[in-house]
Amino acid sequence: MTMPAPIDPIVARAAERGERVGVLVLVDKPSRQGPVPLSLDANLRTLSERVQEVRHKAKDLLHDPSARSSRSAAGLQPLSMDGNDIERGGVLLENLGAVMAAIDPADLSKISEVGGVRKVIPMPHFLPLIVPMQYRVAAPADLIDGPAKSLLRIGIPKFWDADLWGAGTTIGHFDTGINASHPIFAELRSGKRLRYAAFGADGNRISRARPRDDHPEHHGTHTAGTLVGAGVDGFQAGIAPKAKLVSVQIFPGGVRSQGDQDQIVVNALNWIVGERPHVLNLSFGDSKYNDSYLGIIGELIDQNIAVVAAVGNGGVDKSSSPGNYGSVIAVGAVDAKGRVCPFSGSGKVKKNARPDVCAPGMNILSAGRGEDFAVSTGTSMAAPHVAGVLALLRERAPDLTPAQLKDLLKKHARVPSDWDVSRGGAGIVDGRALLAAV
Known part of the structure; x- marks a missing residue:
């Protein structure tokens, strides 16, 4: 029986x-x-x-x-x-x-x-975007020659020196969409490495939707730029510029009911899983513990997708779901001096200390509206630094599982002398140490 x-x-x-x-x-x-x-x-x-x-x-x-x-x-x-x-x-x-x-x-x-x-x-319930703490259009002086300062601080050029640019990997981008006409994505478009989907207020996929980002601060465009943006006039913002990006816009206007919002999320996840991403970057979350995503997150990880989530911008003893799930890779934010940002979430949830690691999240330079670049701050800006690193690691070692990737990030994180584990987890992502380890 x-x-x-x-x-x-x-x-x-x-x-x-x-x-x-x-x-x-x-x-x-x-x-x-x-x-x-x-x-x-x-x-x-x-x-x-x-x-x-x-x-x-x-x-x-x-x-x-x-x-x-x-x-x-x-x-x-x-x-x-x-x-x-x-x-x-x-x-x-x-x-x-x-x-x-x-x-x-x-x-x-x-x-x-x-x-x-x-x-x-x-059914996972629809959760709000983790809104940046601040946003501004970048000034010409912000656009340095070479890699963005945040990339330098975590050793990304060492991966490039080893000819690791994300080729052959796929990054899932679950956000407000993408301004694909931005110059930073020109190579992504010309190489036909962008797949995009949008879902309407009824929860169904919009046929032949063109890539767009209607968020006032172009949140999805900014995070996508950190993930896969190519060089523009000598400035390089993206960690894995040769990776494929599968981007889904999940925050449409005019949604009629909670049920329709929930269906948007699940239909979007179903679509993105069909694109077989190696890593999935999430920038949304509930300001408290919300376990409705536990089951579906477990399914994604079982399908060998490394799930990265911002821990949230609530500060001490506050974290966001699904970033506070033990099964995901939760990312906090540090400033240019390697100090945990005051707004970066932390705490212990269901016996799991959050975050797992930290990455640059203060004054991050990436793509914005139109052809502008933008400077933004928040754990949503930190998370794609980690997701981009994971894409490079999976290019180097395709057989690494989500659990092994998480262990590597934590084991080889850089720990400053005055580091508070309760606020920042295992330390700051360290590309140099990771590259040496794999």
């Missing part, structure tokens, strides 16, 4: 309160070794086929009058109650290997018993 799939405690608690629950129904992952599980037909070899089969089984069960709860006339549905264009049975997320749906509490146990279901986890 097949055991029911586990149900995440967050989902179970919501169901106990009688609430209709937004869930991700995760399916068994196909294996290249051994037989396909007996719960599924032997010819269902791909993850996409498995997801579709599970959805059909769940839909058939919940729409069977003899099996459906007397209180439930809907069974498993899309989260949007007016989503008439989506077939009942939930939204397919082929890349994540899941079905996204809303389910009545009385039907929850039935879903866990459907053949091929591996786990039922909560």
Whole structure:
């Protein structure tokens, strides 16, 4: 007899309160070794086929009058109650290997018993952008000849000397979008190394969306510049300028409901996972502990994606989710003298000390509006320094797992003499030491 799939405690608690629950129904992952599980037909070899089969089984069960709860006339549905264009049975997320749906509490146990279901986890809730502490348009005097000062402080040119520029790696960029017409991204465009997606207020992907960044401070453009920006007139802002960037814009205007916002996040994650990034940079977060992302973050890491998140700008004893999850690489901010910035978040959450490491986050020079460069401050500016370093490490050693990358960052971080571990974690990212270690 097949055991029911586990149900995440967050989902179970919501169901106990009688609430209709937004869930991700995760399916068994196909294996290249051994037989396909007996719960599924032997010819269902791909993850996409498995997801579709599970959805059909769940839909058939919940729409069977003899099996459906007397209180439930809907069974498993899309989260949007007016989503008439989506077939009942939930939204397919082929890349994540899941079905996204809303389910009545009385039907929850039935879903866990459907053949091929591996786990039922909560829908991540939409979280706000971690807004920079300050922003200004760069003056001509800011544009030095050579690498940005923040890159010099963490030893990035040593990677370039070893011919490590990010070639063959893919960086996921989960932000406000990208001003792709900026000169810093000219090589990214000409090399066809930019993939972009945007999602509308209804949660669905916008067909043929052109890259854009509507944020007043061009937050996504700035972080993308630190990740992959190429040289402009002798100035170099990007750490991995030969990497591929898959950028998704997740903060549209006119969103009608929390459910639609949640669907934007999950659909965007499903799209970006399909692009197979080696590292994912996140610059959003709740100002307190919010565990709705735990399940989905775990799935991303299981798919060998190193997840980097800003720890937040709340200062001492405050951190942001998902940056305060133990499974992610949480990044705090330091100034030009290697001191932890007063605004940089820190603390212990669920026995996990945050952040893991720090990187430059004060007065960071990168791309801005139009053809301007911009100077911005915050842990969102620090996080892409770490994500860019990870792309270079994965170019050098492709087989390194997310856990191994995290251990390397911490083990080989630079620790100033007056360093406060409780505020800055293991130390400041040190490219020289990392390069020597791998």
